[in-house]
Amino acid sequence: EQWDPDAASGMAVFTTILRSYQLLNDQVNEVMRGHDLTFARYEVLVLLSFSRSGSLPLSKVGERLMVHPTSVTNLVDRLDAQGLVERTVDDADRRRVLASLTPEGRRVMKRATAALTDIEFAVGSLDPADQQKAYELLRALRSSDFG
Numbered sequence: 001e002q003w004d005p006d007a008a009s010g011m012a013v014f015t016t017i018l019r020s021y022q023l024l025n026d027q028v029n030e031v032m033r034g035h036d037l038t039f040a041r042y043e044v045l046v047l048l049s050f051s052r053s054g055s056l057p058l059s060k061v062g063e064r065l066m067v068h069p070t071s072v073t074n075l076v077d078r079l080d081a082q083g084l085v086e087r088t089v090d091d092a093d094r095r096r097v098l099a100s101l102t103p104e105g106r107r108v109m110k111r112a113t114a115a116l117t118d119i120e121f122a123v124g125s126l127d128p129a130d131q132q133k134a135y136e137l138l139r140a141l142r143s144s145d146f147g
Helices: 005-033 039-050 058-065 069-081 103-118 128-143
Strands: 055-057 085-089 097-101
Touching: 005 039, 005 103, 039 055, 039 058, 039 069, 039 085, 039 097, 039 103, 055 058, 058 069, 058 097, 069 085, 069 097, 097 103
Parallel strands: none
Antiparallel strands: 055 097, 085 097
């Protein structure tokens, strides 16, 4: 009685997404801990592995992962301390700093990817068609304008 039907439906969707996120996040973080990573650091390694040269400017890392520059700096600092990436100055523009994937970073990323694949990225309880539907719905939500 406290909610009109539209608000109740929105609250149910929000709560389900939030609880699902918590469950998925817990499972994925458990796997990442086994590789001395967080999922955010893993994402940086994967992003760098997709680049032709294995390196990207820190600004591009932030853009592509949609994270604040301070967060990128923190992530790269951690990965650098672990020997998984290294910072270099861009020869083409000495004002830019690049994050470059090291051979050890590539090995760790591949092992972590295999481990995530083994748990089906924590969404294996959904069949592939439902995974695609969930992706499409959540992608639309993520790209909607809330403001």
